[in-house]
Amino acid sequence: MKNKFKFLTRESIKKKIGTKSFKIVNIILCIIIVGIINLDSIIKLFGGDFDEPVNIYVYDDVGVYDDFKNIMENGYLEAMQKSNAVVKKTDKSFDELKQSIIDEESKDIIINFKKIDNVTYEHIFDVDFISYEYVDTLMYASIVSAINNVKESYALSLANISQEVLSQISKSVDINRVMLSDDINENEELMELIGGVITIAFVVPVFILVTLLVQMIGAEINEEKSTKSMEIIISSVNPETHFMSKLIAANVFAVTQGLLLILYSLLGGAIRLFTVGTTSSGINNMVGTTSGELGQINNYINMFIHSDIASRLLVGIPLFIVIILLSFLAYSLLIGILASITTSMEDYQQIQTPVMIFLMMGYFLAIYASVFQGSSLINVIAYIPFISGILSPVMYTLGEIGIGGLCISILLLIITCILLYKYGLKVYKVGILNYSSSNLWKKIFEALKN
Amino acid sequence: MLKVEHITKYYGDFRAVNDISFEIKEGEIFGLLGVNGAGKTTTFRMIMGLLDKTEGKITLDDKEIDYSITDKIGFLTEERSLLLTKTVLEQAIYYGVLKGLTPEEVEERLDKYLEEFNISEYKNKKIKELSKGNQQKIQFILSIIHKPKLLILDEPFSGLDPINVELFKKEILKLKSEKTIIIFSSHMMEHIEYFCDSLIILVNGCNVLSGRLSKIKKDYRRKNIKVIGDINKEDLLKIKGVINIEKNKEEYTIKIEDESIIHSVFKALSKCDNISKFVVEEPTLNEIFIDKVGESYEK
Numbered sequence: 177m178k179n180k181f182k183f184l185t186r187e188s189i190k191k192k193i194g195t196k197s198f199k200i201v202n203i204i205l206c207i208i209i210v211g212i213i214n215l216d217s218i219i220k221l222f223g224g225d226f227d228e229p230v231n232i233y234v235y236d237d238v239g240v241y242d243d244f245k246n247i248m249e250n251g252y253l254e255a256m257q258k259s260n261a262v263v264k265k266t267d268k269s270f271d272e273l274k275q276s277i278i279d280e281e282s283k284d285i286i287i288n289f290k291k292i293d294n295v296t297y298e299h300i301f302d303v304d305f306i307s308y309e310y311v312d313t314l315m316y317a318s319i320v321s322a323i324n325n326v327k328e329s330y331a332l333s334l335a336n337i338s339q340e341v342l343s344q345i346s347k348s349v350d351i352n353r354v355m356l357s358d359d360i361n362e363n364e365e366l367m368e369l370i371g372g373v374i375t376i377a378f379v380v381p382v383f384i385l386v387t388l389l390v391q392m393i394g395a396e397i398n399e400e401k402s403t404k405s406m407e408i409i410i411s412s413v414n415p416e417t418h419f420m421s422k423l424i425a426a427n428v429f430a431v432t433q434g435l436l437l438i439l440y441s442l443l444g445g446a447i448r449l450f451t452v453g454t455t456s457s458g459i460n461n462m463v464g465t466t467s468g469e470l471g472q473i474n475n476y477i478n479m480f481i482h483s484d485i486a487s488r489l490l491v492g493i494p495l496f497i498v499i500i501l502l503s504f505l506a507y508s509l510l511i512g513i514l515a516s517i518t519t520s521m522e523d524y525q526q527i528q529t530p531v532m533i534f535l536m537m538g539y540f541l542a543i544y545a546s547v548f549q550g551s552s553l554i555n556v557i558a559y560i561p562f563i564s565g566i567l568s569p570v571m572y573t574l575g576e577i578g579i580g581g582l583c584i585s586i587l588l589l590i591i592t593c594i595l596l597y598k599y600g601l602k603v604y605k606v607g608i609l610n611y612s613s614s615n616l617w618k619k620i621f622e623a624l625k626n
Numbered sequence: 627m628l629k630v631e632h633i634t635k636y637y638g639d640f641r642a643v644n645d646i647s648f649e650i651k652e653g654e655i656f657g658l659l660g661v662n663g664a665g666k667t668t669t670f671r672m673i674m675g676l677l678d679k680t681e682g683k684i685t686l687d688d689k690e691i692d693y694s695i696t697d698k699i700g701f702l703t704e705e706r707s708l709l710l711t712k713t714v715l716e717q718a719i720y721y722g723v724l725k726g727l728t729p730e731e732v733e734e735r736l737d738k739y740l741e742e743f744n745i746s747e748y749k750n751k752k753i754k755e756l757s758k759g760n761q762q763k764i765q766f767i768l769s770i771i772h773k774p775k776l777l778i779l780d781e782p783f784s785g786l787d788p789i790n791v792e793l794f795k796k797e798i799l800k801l802k803s804e805k806t807i808i809i810f811s812s813h814m815m816e817h818i819e820y821f822c823d824s825l826i827i828l829v830n831g832c833n834v835l836s837g838r839l840s841k842i843k844k845d846y847r848r849k850n851i852k853v854i855g856d857i858n859k860e861d862l863l864k865i866k867g868v869i870n871i872e873k874n875k876e877e878y879t880i881k882i883e884d885e886s887i888i889h890s891v892f893k894a895l896s897k898c899d900n901i902s903k904f905v906v907e908e909p910t911l912n913e914i915f916i917d918k919v920g921e922s923y924e925k
Binding site for chain 1: 637675676677693707709710724
């Protein structure tokens with residue numbers, strides 16, 4: 177019987193993993209994941225307007241060119257890098273330059289500082305901002321800010337304030353930020369960001385894997401039932417062996433697929449590292465931010481590495497793995513039992529709906545967990561088996577539950593699996609040889625009573 | 627020997643099988659008959675150990691049937707029980723290994739059977755690509771590939787043309803000669819008559835008739851008299867004990883209640899002209915079946 181169990185499990189795994197469709201789907205998945213991680217590089221590879229450098233030509237009658245250039249290059253680096261912009265002077269006449277921008281429909285900008293006659297602190301110089309069409313909002317705001325900074329600096333120098341004093345005035349105020357709450361979360365911003373990242377990097381793959389698991393088990397049991405080959409199989413191996421072989425095969429598939437997804441992500445990261453020299457833009461793309469926010473993302477990553485979250489995750493990840501594996505098992509037990517009592521794929525599609533709703537609940541609550549931190553409802557639901565597989569790791573990462581909470585989730589999942597196995601097997605034995613949907617629930621209750 | 631002793635099966639309050647017993651010796655073919663829903667499938671499933679009995683005992687060679695001896699049982703289901711996406715070889719290995727063979731043994735035996743059934747070219751074809759008849763051949767091969775001690779055949783000739791029916795008949799008789807215990811179920815009574823040494827007829831899970839076929843026929847009092855000639859139907863029907871007269875082409879079948887009527891019929895026919903045939907025959911199993919099952923339904 178042991179050999180038959182191994183054989184059935186191996187056959188079932190082969191049916192899921194050794195197929196052409198599995199290989200094709202995984203090639204596609206690999207391409208998509210690597211592509212998403214390197215999306216910006218791919219976009220750049222095909223070229224476009226974004227590649228063209230933006231020249232900010234300065235005409236200066238006032239004598240503020242150096243100041244302006246300095247402020248733009250040091251104070252607004254982010255905007256400059258994003259637009260690949262350079263501040264420079266030109267030998268061309270003002271009209272020639274204007275004409276050339278019109279002719280080439282160029283993205284270049286002309287900043288013309290013009291002297292005025294009656295200088296006051298309020299009105300020191302005039303400025304023309306000339307471009308062919310609307311300039312990127314960030315770039316426009318940065319240039320306007322820089323011009324205002326230039327004005328302030330020029331005005332201060334007109335008021336005979338020395339550079340030394342000027343730099344002292346410009347120095348930022350030291351602010352001592354005090355929060356009075358005892359249970360204030362120092363990593364509030366980080367939590368929100370991590371919430372977003374976790375949703376994509378953890379919750380979505382787990383959701384997809386459980387969905388695949390549910391489909392795989394249902395389809396296989398239904399196929400064997402609808403072709404009546406179940407009669408032959410069950411006349412050779414007991415239902416328990418058959419059931420366990422299906423569960424293990426489906427879980428091996430889910431774990432393999434999960435590991436492959438991680439592998440594709442690592443491959444994408446490695447390609448990024450090799451081509452761009454940083455992996456952080458991968459996260460940047462994943463959370464849907466622009467490359468202009470790269471600096472901020474890097475800050476968050478540094479904050480994350482140095483926060484207590486990283487060290488907590490180190491302890492939590494082994495427990496996450498246990499929770500996920502137990503959740504896979506619980507889902508496969510439940511869905512295997514449900515699949516055994518259905519008589520067609522259509523029946524199965526209907527009966528799996530409540531299971532999918534549980535999964536969806538876990539998915540959405542995991543998304544909301546970072547938004548509604550401290551929610552008692554989400555906290556309690558995080559322990560419910562089937563939902564806990566997705567929700568408790570997220571809650572732990574967000575600091576809403578501790579190691580003890582994860583252990584309670586694991587314990588509840590173990591109890592659920594034992595109960596499902598004990599009582600589910602009775603239903604399975606009756607269900608797999610049942611081809612009629614009449615009196616189905618009666619048959620199930622009878623089976624449970626025996 | 628397969629011994630089925632007083633087995634009863636309840637599904638909740640519903641009694642599917644009620645106290646049936648029979649024995650089948652090695653090399654015997656046993657007919658399990660009944661209309662749809664009579665309890666045949668439940669009986670098969672209990673024999674194979676798929677279903678727990680509510681009461682009774684089933685033994686094969688004095689050993690209660692459980693998963694330790696199910697490798698000795700072969701089963702050909704009424705419907706196709708093949709995984710359509712597998713090739714013939716893959717399917718054979720799948721079922722064969724589950725019956726305790728190694729993949730190598732399966733392939734070796736499969737080659738032999740495919741040749742015997744003239745379908746060697748389908749070895750690596752997918753089941754779904756095969757015709758209904760060839761699928762049935764594969765299904766039959768897979769039910770005997772592990773050389774079972776007990777073979778259950780549920781409508782084995784379904785979907786077969788007359789040539790293949792003969793091929794199957796030959797193979798079944800070969801298995802009989804090799805001392806295989808065979809349970810045969812079919813709605814085609816001529817097949818039951820051809821193969822079975824003994825039988826049981828089930829109605830609503832109850833045994834309404836069982837025993838050796840020859841004895842059943844002998845004990846069944848009604849007889850048929852086959853006659854060819856110009857007969858007077860009205861005169862014959864007036865004879866007490868003549869049930870009815872049917873005509874099929876030139877031949878008349880006079881159904882009588884028992885042997886004592888034969889003489890009266892013969893006397894009446896001797897007055898008729900051109901009588902070229904007068905034969906007294908045992909009733910067919912089909913008639914017995916219809917009579918017994920109908921009787922039980924009326925009850």
